[in-house]
Amino acid sequence: MTDSATLAGLDPTTLGDLLRVVGSPGFDRWQDQIRRTGGCSDPIHLTGSTKTLDRATGTVLHAYSTDAEPGGRLRVACGNRRASRCPSCAWTYAGDTYHLIRAGLVGDETKSTPTTVRDHPRVFATLTAPSFGPVHNRPTHGRCRCGVHHLADAPELGTALNPDTYEYGTAVLWNNHAGHLWRYVTIYLPRELAKRAGITQRELKEQLRVSYGKVAEYQKRGAIHFHAVIRFDGPDGPDTAPPAWATYDLLTDALKAAAARAEVALPAVGDQPARTLRWGTQLDVQRIGAFGAGEDLTEQAVASYVAKYATKAAETTGTVDRRIGELAELDKLPDLPDHTRRLIRACWELDELYPDRRLWQWAHMLGFRGHFSTKSRRYSTTLGALRQVRADYRAAQQRAALGLPDPDENPEATTLTLAHWAYAGHGHTPGESWLAATIAREIQANRDTARQARAEIEAEEGDDWT
Template identity: 75%
Template structure:
């Protein structure tokens, strides 16, 4: 069989096949293979060049040296770490997997990650805090048709675009994303205050009896506005290793989250042709209790489901920003 026929059968062009055979026959192929294996199948690894030198601080003796000159092609290949599946499926999958196990450890416990299994019975919820409306956009409502009169497909590029570009508050949307981290920070502050108030304690006394732990991910909606998905958990005074006090209930936590979200405001000063404004969370706030997979009932969120949701959002956020894929 000719090189062309072999390449065609393998789904390659002849030049690529010859290059693969050259690499496979090289004396340093084992090192190249090791680098590729360590990248986890990355589609676009980063190529590093340079050297390192390890010295004994007291004597100045050179303990170890490494240079990429000894590597295949004079380069060290490392995974790109991109969260976009469209850019690198392998790294996006790894990121989602790491996120899943990290969140799951905070829900069911994992002694290997420093979280005891007793956190499984700590009260915890899955909360979603959204941006306010900056104007109507093209969407896919459950009723079927968008307000524009069309039924958009899932991959329609019009989704998230303003129905009335002239009347859409673009400045407000930009400012919202810019101050989203401040909104979240103030939310955590107000949440602790609301928890203390509902427990009938001072903030100091509440901190001495109970800690509030968070795990969150920011996601860009189709319209380009950031919103947050968060796991919020009650712990004891020593963190996840200690049980929360009896007053730290799911109902108290849920009520406190709703109240804290309503109280948060972030003032934005006037700038050029933009007037001063006050940013707030949107009205669509969802708080759901997280149940043990063993005790969960139909329609209730379990730890595994939440960990899967957060892992999905962690990579989805990088795919839905509408930016150029490069």
């Protein structure tokens, strides 16, 4: 067994379980289930049944029960957005985010956004955290303050030059309140626009609306920063054009002023001093171009960039991707970087002083408690709508396969579905996990091949922006 396991690249336990799964009577059906999840690494197990009836006659048109499934369970995708938890579901989430952001830039009538939004002024802004102390970095010119020229993948990048003086407490409190700072930007931006246009805020609302989509990203030092696509619309949203005076330069100037005004004041508590949390001085605002005609950022590049970070969290700093139940758990993480360990400890140490912020619950996120991907109501479609389109497509496929009536083609032939589902667990056995990962890689390889073929066709047709 050991020799066979070594040859297969698997440990004996995993190999033994793999042979059990492959040799089981329901293996083919198990494979079908996992392929339908896209190779999900932590599927949800359900037990239950469904029954589809003809609403008029009560005739049973179709019945299904998990009793006939492998292990008596149906496996469905976990839907986790974190790439560190489930690469397959994260790929789907990133794809949805890409289409959501892209629809707000190029327009898509199927996603409630007209194509005329391409003519609206829009920028890609990056708002960063302030300094909490010097860290190892790679400056554009010269060496780091430590006197070393660090390589791009150096593990010490982002860590404190002097941990004893680094403001770990302020760093985690800043992460914890970053969402509030962004909210203040959205409040102050219309005010700054109205001031520069020489009109009241009510008059501004009658002529102009601001839409946005944003994503959060962790810097190496463990501080959150936000990337935001910000767009001018007319008074009724993307369906109307903004006034002529609403220019790119106006948006840039007002955004910088709004970010400078945003602040959160924290009073002195216990041994902690009063703090005023603000954005860092590095605010980058770039114009988004439609076809890359001289602009640094194209619509596709921005959408891809935002989608990339929508599936990542604080794992880039070396932290864990699950909640830390008690501080003693850190003793079981010998590979946790010291800089990250100190940030996590700061969350726990400050939790009693700021109980309303629940810092201990977000210690694995280094204090950040906001949503990683958010948007304004009228920016474009929603993630929920995109998921519903996918669900409707699969439901139509299922109806066609079972020979059930299509309500769109025959409104009179209505059906009634009765369903009962119960949660029965999640995950894979060691052998199942190996097989699911293999299926996921196969699916991804097929996607990459199809994407490359599509790109070659588009290049031949001269379509270089879709």
